[in-house]
Amino acid sequence: MSQTNENEGNNMSTAEFEQIATIEETAMTTESTATEQQIEMDARDVSIWFGQRKVLEGVNIKFPKNTTTALIGPSGCGKSTFLRSLNRLHELIPGAKLAGEIHYEGSDIYAPEVDPVHIRLKIGMVFQKPNPFPSMTIRGNVLSGLKLSGMKRDNHDQIVEETLTSAGLWNEVKDRLNSEAGALSGGQQQRLVIARALAVNPHVLLMDEPCSALDPASTLKIEETIRQLSKDITIVIVTHNMQQAVRVADNTAFFLAAENEPGHIVEQGPTTEIFGNPQDQRTLDYVNGRFG
Ligand SMILES: Nc1ncnc2c1ncn2[C@@H]1O[C@H](COP(=O)(O)OP(=O)(O)OP(=O)(O)O)[C@@H](O)[C@H]1O
Numbered sequence: 511m512s513q514t515n516e517n518e519g520n521n522m523s524t525a526e527f528e529q530i531a532t533i534e535e536t537a538m539t540t541e542s543t544a545t546e547q548q549i550e551m552d553a554r555d556v557s558i559w560f561g562q563r564k565v566l567e568g569v570n571i572k573f574p575k576n577t578t579t580a581l582i583g584p585s586g587c588g589k590s591t592f593l594r595s596l597n598r599l600h601e602l603i604p605g606a607k608l609a610g611e612i613h614y615e616g617s618d619i620y621a622p623e624v625d626p627v628h629i630r631l632k633i634g635m636v637f638q639k640p641n642p643f644p645s646m647t648i649r650g651n652v653l654s655g656l657k658l659s660g661m662k663r664d665n666h667d668q669i670v671e672e673t674l675t676s677a678g679l680w681n682e683v684k685d686r687l688n689s690e691a692g693a694l695s696g697g698q699q700q701r702l703v704i705a706r707a708l709a710v711n712p713h714v715l716l717m718d719e720p721c722s723a724l725d726p727a728s729t730l731k732i733e734e735t736i737r738q739l740s741k742d743i744t745i746v747i748v749t750h751n752m753q754q755a756v757r758v759a760d761n762t763a764f765f766l767a768a769e770n771e772p773g774h775i776v777e778q779g780p781t782t783e784i785f786g787n788p789q790d791q792r793t794l795d796y797v798n799g800r801f802g
């Protein structure tokens with residue numbers, strides 16, 4: 511009897527074990543698929559040259575979907591250059607070259623069949639200096655990317671309201687959408703160009719020091735905008751402001767270039783680790799303001 515019970519017990523646990531194993535296997539498969547899906551973009555062994563001069567070497571980094579990644583590092587280490595390579599703006603500079611691969615939605619954005627215009631619509635860019643069309647209206651600015659790209663969307667009023675709301679500017683401009691954009695403050699202009707970038711429905715937004723020309727109040731507004739946007743899109747932001755990286759970025763990559771050497775990533779990982787427990791002495795020194 512006890513033997514039977516034991517056997518039954520064994521049988522049951524074998525069955526249970528098998529069931530659990532199957533569930534775990536399924537879970538692992540789902541998990542690995544989910545992990546793969548969560549990577550929106552990644553750079554694989556990217557090196558970059560201007561003419562004969564190599565300015566970046568061996569950059570590997572993954573940008574998980576709907577997260578914000580900060581690129582930090584001293585002036586001249588290649589942050590902007592790398593950012594421009596992520597939506598094929600780099601190749602517009604004469605003499606610029608790139609080796610390696612940048613994958614977006616599973617394929618290399620530099621593959622011969624890929625249209626760079628499509629890439630730049632899906633992977634938008636916001637520059638350091640706000641660059642609205644100053645004599646165009648606020649509304650016209652928001653819709654200008656759509657018009658230039660030839661994208662046909664007829665719900666223009668809705669797009670204007672939604673993107674200005676997402677960019678944190680709607681309440682300040684909703685009563686003067688037909689005024690000239692040039693009359694807005696610097697911080698408002700930067701939020702306007704964010705709205706313009708959002709109007710074409712990008713999946714990724716690249717931002718190169720978007721707050722460096724702004725006062726602290728406008729900076730906080732843009733940071734709030736970034737936090738809201740990153741629920742729906744993937745953001746890569748270059749910043750010299752360490753507090754900003756901590757406030758907005760899930761992950762941080764620290765770039766560095768030794769004298770006359772190309773820049774590279776010294777260390778990357780969750781922002782809390784890079785700032786709270788960096789593994790490399792140079793990262794520790796940089797994030798504590800000891801150089802750069
Ligand atoms: N158009 C260009 N032609 C030639 N060299 C360039 C060009 N743009 C950048 N470089 C060089 O590439 C290197 C990286 O420059 P990049 O602008 O990417 O640095 P950065 O990290 O963004 O610096 P900063 O923090 O000052 O903006 C520098 O040595 C720079 O001189």
Ligand SMILES: [Mg+2]
Pocket residue numbers: 589590591718748
């Ligand atoms: Mg730069």
